[in-house]
Amino acid sequence: MSDPIKYTQEPDDWGSRNHVQTLVMMMVTVLGLYLCYKMALPFLAVLVWALTLAVLFSPLQRYLEARLKSSGLAASLSVLIIGLIVVIPAVFVGQQLLFQAVKGAQSIELKLSSGQWLQTLEAQPQLAPLLDKIEQRIDFPGAAAAFAHWVNTSAADIVKASAVQILGLCLIFYVLFFFLRDRQLILRAIALRGPLSQSQMEGLFVRIGDTIHATVYGTFAVASVQGLLGGLMFWWLGLPAPLLWGLIMGMLAVIPMLGAFVIWAPAALFLALEGSWQDALTLTLWGMLVVGTVDNLLRPVLVGDRLRLHTVLTFLSVVGGLLIFGAAGLILGPVTLVITMAMLEFWSARNSAE
Secondary structure (H helix, E strand, O other): OOOOOOOOOOHHHHHHHHHHHHHHHHHHHHHHHHHHHHHHHHHHHHHHHHHHHHHHOHHHHHHHHHHHOOHHHHHHHHHHHHHHHHHHHHHHHHHHHHHHHHHHHHHHHHHHHHOHHHHHHHOOHHHHHHHHHHHHHOOHHHHHHHHHHHHHHHHHHHHHOHHHHHHHHHHHHHHHHHHHHOHHHHHHHHHHHOOOOHHHHHHHHHHHHHHHHHHHHHHHHHHHHHHHHHHHHHHHOOOOOHHHHHHHHHHHHOOOOOOOHHHHHHHHHHHHHOOOHHHHHHHHHHHHHHHOOHHHHHHHHHOOOOOOOOHHHHHHHHHHHHHHHHHHHHHHHHHHHHHHHHHHHHHHHHHHHO
């Protein structure tokens, strides 16, 4: 009786088969990651702002968890408190901005079309040559009418888009609830599946949290205070649309190359041309001594040594993030830069150890 046929596989064949399986698994994994990225892309802003709020208000969540003994109940109460802090001021400021933008545009159009601004400049004989050149090159009444029309149209578009903004805000708070309640599980899952060791991943989490704190408090909180102080002085002096100009000053204060003086300096010059020298001097001193120095006073207190990025790198990451990711880039830009720098440091340390 003949021996049974033995089916054997050469080691090389098994090796090639394993290579094919590995390659297929890598392709499937990359494809899955890409599809997950595409699915998450429409919700990128929601995820980023929910993560930012979760990092900023995690002390509140820990405090409530210790008192209530329930992470779910604590997360619900935290979301409610955050909603009251964020939504109510946002609705009030939004309404006032729309009102002041329309009213301010109409006021500017009236002054330019009636020639009131010419009378102000004609009272200064030394500006007569400059005035003639300006009149020859710029149609101020036409520009003012176009500007007023644009403001009115934009205000209507903003009102129409409010429903979409409300939906996005609801999604942010929905995701925020789970980020607060399940933050430990999420961090542990990321650490287990990450390419770094547990200690390295924990260090990376700390750097990301520090970057978010420093970006929000050191950049946007300080800029908001500068805009608030500038807007208060505009209101005190009776200048039009103080909330609107305060917001613009706060936005410009984020940009190191510009700053709030881009707004208050021309306003002080206009007051001087009108003959309101005392108001012009008050605005100038307030802008230089208060608005201009608040950054140096508040930034060390709010940030400390949390932000480990140079000022130029911070500026480039914020602006670059805005260009790539939109509004979410305000946070995502610096965070991406910090993660990249951390990975480079880990690779450098690994190569040095070998």
